Every structure is written in structure tokens, then in C-alpha cells.
Amino acid sequence: MADPKGFMTTPRQEWARRPVEERVRDWDEVYVPGALLPIISKQADRCMDCGVPFCHEACPLGNLIPEWNDLVAREDWRAASDRLHATNNFPEFTGRLCPAPCEAGCVLAINQPAVTIKNVECAIADRAWEEGFVPARPPERLSGKTVAVIGSGPTGLAAAQQLTRAGHTVAVYEKDDRIGGLMRYGIPSFKMERRHLERRLGQMRAEGTRFRTSTSVGRDVDAAELRTRFDAVVLATGATAWRELPVPGRELQGIHQAMRYLPLSNRVGEGDLAVSPLSAAGRHVVIVGGGDTGADCLGTAVREGAASVTQLDIYAQPEAARDEYAEPWPTYPKIYRLSPAHEEAGELRTAPAAHADARVFAASTLRFSGDEGGHVRALELVEVDERRQPVPGTERTIPADMVLLALGFSGPDREDGLVEQLGLVLDQRGTIARDIGFATNVPGVFAAGDAARGQSLIVWAIAEGRAVAAAVDRYLTGSSQLPAPISPGDKPMRV
Template sequence: MATSTEFIDIKRAKPLEVDPAERVKDWNEYQKPFSEKKIKQQASRCMDCGTPFCQIGLNINSSTSGCPLYNLIPEWNALVQQGKWYEAYLRLAKTNNFPEFTARACPAPCEGSCTAGIPSDPVTIKSIEKAIIDRAFSEGWVKPRIPRKKTGLKIAIIGSGPAGLTAADDLNQLGHSVTVFEREDRFGGLLMYGIPNMKIDKSHVQRRIDLLKEEGIEFRANVNVGVDLSLEELQASFDSVLLCIGAEKPRELTIEGRQLKGIYPAMEYLTASTKHYLQSSSEPDITAKDKRVIVIGGGDTGADCVATALRQGCKSVIQFGKHGKLPLRRQKDNPWPENPHVFSLDYAYEEAVHLFGEDPRQYYIQTQSFIGNENGEVKGLNTTYFNQDDQETRYWEADLVLIAIGFEGVKDEYFQTINRSNNRISTTTNSYQTNLEGVYVAGDARRGQSLIVWAIQEGKKAALEIDHFLKAKKITSEQC
């Protein structure tokens, strides 16, 4: 801080964005960078707290507060304010393997627990992080780090999402030989196919994959472990195996008419849309073009479906949520440093307001049944209201319905020899070890559907545990 009152004297600036009227015409990232002067001003708002709650990384009342990566946020804020960009990058990279991902895809619980948010508005931590890492790449500071020594030990990682990539990065830097197996044709997991391009341009994902390859990590695409290659075969060929397979089993609506054509899990729709964008094929497998779209589920994935449908040229789009409209300010039952549950107009909703004149969200909606036509295609659905005693029924027309109500956990068909509980892969207490020796798990497959920062944290901790296991195994074998 230059003085002691910037967090009050300088107002929080909203990240710059492309105008909704323009950005719905393409799939480019909608956020724009601040000027250097502006980002320095925003960084100076950091209070350099004695106890920086922005980096506590805790779950409070089932919601994340602070950064689970324990990013050194006040330190790199101060360095940015001083114009020491390279030093700021070094501090950021010390705790975060992939800041270019988190600065785009993380909902920033660090800002929700920022102390400046008590008397004023929180620091724009996410925008500052993005400015640091984008500058680091543009200046050429992010270079391949080739491990000097190799241990001769081999690790197989199944899944190339944020948990798998993080573990691969850390284990490679520790000198182990790492091979990442991915069943899709491109690497990155949900970073590549689950999050739309307008939130995270896929060139950023591919750039990091290319960097990891230069550092010595082997990537194998189009390999569905459990089908093309068995877990037992991997165990025989590698010293350890890490499962980072995600929690891909979608939560279903088991109601009348679910079998109708035109009803899809949200992630299936988003994946098809991104594949179409990357492959430039003539028509996506699932499209919202000229259709009346209803998205069931009020979270971020649902918002991404809304934004995607708008870009595909939908006739209309409505999003159902089971909860009520959030308040404009924190309520007494949602105190700081909890993540604030307050109303906001996300990028997708701004775009819908611009195109259709109103926020697409409908509240307290419960879907009762789907209605089809003579061809077995969905043509509408019936709903009731959660907050009404009379349970009034309403009919909504729809040509495309997207179910975005979350995930149940790991898909049932995977790795039957590994124990699981509550649709997650089980581990021993405070560990990443499964019931099979040398086989570990990290990310959503272990903890359930969560944030990218938790996935990265899991990848880092699993990598350390595997390293300890391999070192102990090597010592034992040498003694024998």
C-alpha cells in the first residue's frame, strides 16, 4: 500500500468486458484486460492484512472461503502495485501451477473473504492474477523447466483435467517419468471441453499442454483406460497409478418423459458445442439454433448453457432454479468471511437481457414432467413452484432441454476393483491411497464435484503422497 486508505479511496473496478451486443456474435473470451495503470491502482487497494483471509482455503457452511491453493495474494498485489511484474509472477507461480486457468475459470472465493470487502468492496484479485500470468507469457517468462535428474520410476495418470495435470507437473519436476492417459482427442478435461471458449480460450489450455510436453511429460490421447487398456495392465507397467477421472456421472431427473428426444445432460451439450467450435464442422451434434431452450439448474454450468445457446441462435432461453432470487447484500446468516451469496448478473444473463430484454432466470421452479410430440420429441414441460402452497402447475414450451443439476459422482462402469462410497472413490483416512497398493485418486473423483482450485490442491497433495510412496518403495527394493 502507498497509503493506508486506498481500499476506500479507490473504488473497485469491474473487469472490462466486450459489449454483450458484440460478444454474442463469436466465441472469443469476453473479458478484456485493464490498463497497467488501472491494474496497479486496483492492486493498491489490498490492505496487506495481518491475517489474509483471502488465502485461508476453507469450507465454511458448505461453501469455499479463501483460496485453497493458499496463493500469496497480498505479496503479489504489492509487487504489482510497485510495477515489479516478474517478481509478482514468481510469487504467483510458487503456489499455483496454472494461474492462466484459475484466473479465468475459478469463481474467486478469495474475493469473497477479502477483508477490504467488510467496509468497502473486495480487491479485484482474479483480474490482478490474470494480468500477472498473461504478462508473464507475453514477456516470455514462462519457460519449460526440464528436471535435472530422473528417478527411473514411472507413474500413470488417468485423466488430464486440472487435478491430473497438476499432479503430472509436480511429479515430473520431482524427477519421475509421467504418462497422462486421456480418453478424449484433446487434453485438459473440463478445461478443454466442459468450459465454453468465451470463458477460457482453448489456446491457453493447449499452450500449457505443449509446455508440459516440452518438460518431459508424455500424453496419450484417445485411450479409454478400463476399455482400451485395463487398470491391471497399467499397474504391471508403472510403479504407481493416479486416478483423476472426475465426477462425470450427471444427476438425473427421473420424471415422466425423460426418454424424449431433445433432452440432454448439460455437459454433453457443452462438450458437443466446444468440439464443434474447435473442429469447425458444419453442424454440432446438439444445437440450440432456432429452438426454445430451457435449462434446468441455476448454477454456473447452467449459465454456460445459456451463453452457448445464445451464440447458437436460439429462439428463446429460460433457466430454472429451485432457490429464490438472491439478496443484493449479505444477510446475517451469511457473514464474512463466508463466500457471499448475493445477486449478480453473470455474463450469460447480461447477454440474454440484451437479446431478449429480460433476465432468463426463473426461481423456485420444480420440473414435474416432460411432454412430447408424435415423433417422440420434447415439446414442453410442466412445472410447479416450490414456494407456493397450492402447487400451481405451469406449462412451458421447449424444443431443447438441458439438465444442469450437478453430478452424482464417478461413473459406475469404471474400475470395479476399487472401493467407493457415496459415488466417490474411497481412500484411507487423510490420504489419497485407494484400497489397491500404489493406486491413488485425486480431484472430483475423490472429493465430489468442486472448484478448479480444489482440484489443483488435490493434485498437488496426491503427487507428494505418491512421491513418498515411491521413495519408500525404492529404498525397500534396494535393501532387498
């Protein structure tokens, strides 16, 4: 470590956010530009270089966190970039989008605020691009083998980059008109500006990865026929089958799935639309679902000028600190967190009927009611107990002329025909079944990411992409030097 007493002398300091009143008027990232680099070397110096770095275990990528913390503290940015990219293809993505289970596993977090690992990671990635430390790495020779990757989210892109660098000819198929999956159309630009994605895609194109957009495998291209054209196929389609809310009034107009709403808003940012046809402007918006997708809807609705925004979370409000008995260190605890979107909603008082941050905790939707024209106008909710059972006498109604369902996803989309055309076996959860080597029941077809694991974090998605690439490389050549950070059965650390 650069400073053996750094964790005792330097308090935790995070990347400053722009003032709420300023940032809700645009779609730029919420953080103050240029405010991270002046503080980050001292923050990296807080790393203890502990004997058993549990941050490694908390992160499925196995990031070499103490090593690049030390290098940043010494301001050796090139070496820090090399160590960071040794385990992570896209640290500029994870440094912005990951909830940082590594920080929950930081040894310092046992009795002090954790090292700002996520901020250090982001600083390294951004500095690496600025200084030219991440040039394209095309293979020295080609293997003569071809691979089709279906899906261009973080899993598909990580698998494609690894396999391209190993010398295979890789084509990525994406059903949308642009590459990126949820990073393109699901995540608002105030969390990650699209320039970061475009920059990495430019690198991948220079390395030789080929992209096929507006091509839905199963609809536009028969999946079984595609299998005959390639030596191997990687299924990285994600878990896009969203969960429904079967309550009275669900058929009313104005009730939309979050992943119908968010892509349209992002298309405005891409210049495809002047105004979203599902804009929240002037509407009383209720978001059903307390996760990250719900928070993305919240921040988007605030920027679109909603009259009010309320978010319903079926779980009770978490405590501010970790419950050492229920969720001991180094597991990722369920604690009260204030995302930028919740901070904005709270400061702007977007939901007078809710708590200070626009969330109503321990709340379940009973029914929707509408007007004579069949449009939703109100939502009736009820408080629930710790078993998520309704508490009698707690029913109340809140105005809602736009409702967004952010209830998560259950598995891959079955409507495109891909599963049936390939004859894939699904497991009991509805995700694609695979063996310990990521292989499906169809020879030469592999599955990775949310389509097989189920809905998870971006770090798990990238880890799956790197691991499936090693499995495919081994299938094609008999052996592989590519890293495989996880196996299909690996799970996050939990009690």
C-alpha cells in the same frame, strides 16, 4: 503495501466486458482485450496488507495474495509471477474460471467492495507469458520412477506437472482425443480461449510429461494391467456421472444432458464439426439447473441463435448482499450474481416468461410433454417453497423443444470398468475412498479431484493435484519437498 491509503482512495474497478451485441456474435472471451493492464496496478494497490489475510484461508491453494498484490502495485511483474506460480500451476485458468472465494474472504470485503484478486491474478499470468517469465522447468535428474495419471483435467495436469518436475516419468491418459478434460470440452471458449490451455500443455511437454489421448483406461487399457506397468497411479478422472431428472416425459426426444450438449459445441470451435448436431439454433431452449454448467449452456445457446432460452433454478432468488447472520464473512456467500451469460440473456430478452436475466427461481420441473412424433414441446413447472416443496396453484407451462439437464454430478463414471478392474472401494457418496494420504485401498493407487472429493471448484481441483503429487512423491522416494496445500478432509469455509 505500496499505498497505505489505496483502499480508501481507489474504488473497485473490474475488467470491462465487451458489448453484448458484439460478443454474442463470436466465441472469443467476453472481456475487452487489453483493458485490464491499464487499471490493474491501482486495483492491486487497494490491498490492505492486513495482519491476518483471510484470502489465504478462503483459497485452498494458499495463494500469497497480499504479496503479489504489492508486487503488481509496484509493477514488479517477474517477482509477482514467481510468487503466484509458487502456489498455483495454472493461474491463467483460475483467473478466468474460478468464482473467487478469495474475494469473499478479503478483509476489505467486511465493509467495502473486495480487492479484484481474480483480475490481478489473471493479469499476472498473462503478463508472465508475454514476458517469458514461465519457461519450461524440466527436472535436473530423473528418479527412475514412473507414474500414470488417469484424467487430464486441472487435477490430473497439476499432479502431472508437479511429479514431472520432481523427476518422475509421467504419462497422462485421457479418454478424449485432446488433452484438457472439462477445460477442453466442457467449458465454452467465451469463458477461456483454448490458446491458454495449449500454451500450458506446450510447457508441460517441454518439461517431459507424456500424453496418451483417445485412451480410456478400463476400456482400451485394462486398469489392473496398467497398474503393473507403473510404480504409482493417480486417478483424476473427475465426477462425470451426471444426475438425472426422473419425471414423466423424460424419455422424449430433444432432452439432453448438458455434458452431451457442451462438448459438441466446443468441437465446432475445435474445427471437428461444421455445426453441432445438438445446436440450439431456432429452438425454444429450457435449461434445468441453476449452476455454472447451466450458465455455460445459456451463453452457448444464445450464441447458437436459440429462439428463446430459459434457465430454471430450484432455489429462491438470492439477496443482493451477504446475510451476515446466515453466511458471515469470510465464508463464500450465496448472493445474486450476474454472470456474462445472464447479462447477455437479460439484455437480449431471450426468455420473456422468465425474470430479467432468463432465470426462473424457485422452480421445479413437474413433467415434459411432446408431439405425436415423440419430441419434447413443452415443460410444466411449479413454484416451490423454502423446503423445495411444490406450492399448489402455481403450475404453468412454457414452450420447450430442447431441454438441457444441468443438475450436477454424483461421482466417477462406473461404465468404463476402471473401478471394478482395480477393485476400488467407494465411499457412501459414490466417490473413490482414500485415506489421509490420498491413497486408495489398492497399494500404489491414489485418488484426487472430483473423483474422490466430489464436484468442486477449479481451485480445489488444482490444490488436490498438487497435494496428491506430494503424497505420490513421498510414496516413491520416502520423502517429498513438494507442497501439499490441502488434505483429503479439508473443506471450504462455511458456517
